[in-house]
Amino acid sequence: MTKLRPFSDHERGLFISVDGPSGAGKSTLVRHLAQLLVAEGQDIHLTAEPSAGPIGALARELTETVTGHALACLYAADRYHHMETEIRPHLGAGKTVISDRYLPSGLVMQRFDGIDPAFLWSLNAEADRPDLCVILEADPEVIGRRLIERGAHNRFQLTPGSSHAETYFYRQATDRLIQAGFDVLRVDCSQRPPERVAAGIRDRLMSFFATPATETPA
Template identity: 50%
Template sequence: MTHPGRFITLDGPGGIGKSTTLATLAGLLRERGESVHATAEPSARPIGRFTRANADHVHGHALACLVAADRYDHIRHELRPHLDLGDTVLCDRYLASTLVVQRLDDVPEPFLLNLNADITLPDLAVILTAEPAVITHRLRARGAHHRFEHDPDIPAREVDLYRQAARTLRSMGVAVLTLDTSTLTPLRAAERIRDALPPPRPRNSGDTAATAETA
């Protein structure tokens, strides 16, 4: 299903700078007059809040199902409405993170892909990466946010799994931009993403009318 807006996702290992880069990108796009909606997963909706609060206690397939349930709820109540209005939607963590974090929890990729078979795919999936030693240093400076980040072997495993996730997304027809942020500032990363964005879709009269009625 097409929509007049653009859907951009940012994924990558913990401590890589996703939130800072997303906020910087949102500012750059707003400076040039775009309507931008920034969001994240787990979402701020009830299922997302429950998932975030219990991610250290619920494991494996059960957590994967919670993440997917939140994603479908997020799509219906937040992502699709903004995309239908023609907004550029930026999401901190999406399918690529599922294909990494849930695999760290021993959930096989085919199960995850089946679970997410009906989601809205991004117009551009951005994967931020870095050298494992750089990620480890950033995590120590920031502090761990979930159980995986206490494992010193996780950064290297995540980097490898994100490479695999990028290949999987491309096989699904998703455009993927991978940026090594080892020496890249959030501003420069945001500029690179901005320059790689697909052009806005042209609005037809039906889109305009729908927007006017919603406003």
């Protein structure tokens, strides 16, 4: 029998990133996952990229007008600032940090501007590795319909065939992360409801949290 073990104040917390194509349901999934982990006694901090910090705000403001290497560098700057000012402090306090987008997205989005994947990899090479990178996968036709229904959130999603291109870019980025030794969990969310997907990720995290439970004497 096992139970989920909350971290003490003297232990580093877990860092989990959730990435995937636009329309795959990242934000909804992150909320469900956080609720499940809180129910298991974990202290959770939710965050996202672009971050809520000053560089993240600038990145959101300039996404529609700045392109290529300049935007890639701006997003990377936000990632490093986010890491130093928010992610690391919460991990140091023993919290489990869940980020809606992180390094994997940094290897994908500027591909729409024709940036070399090798440049994006080197630009993000010093970012902290998550304990688990969750990569959502979905049928590009399914997520394309979702984007049409909800409307595009940025210029990348207005690119013809964006769902197919982003899905392809994520497959390449995921392979690169695995080759580099990242712990990656691929999750197909085309048809499964987000609460079921979140439960599957929660089960995967049991290997990080689980400790033998004390047997109750008969």
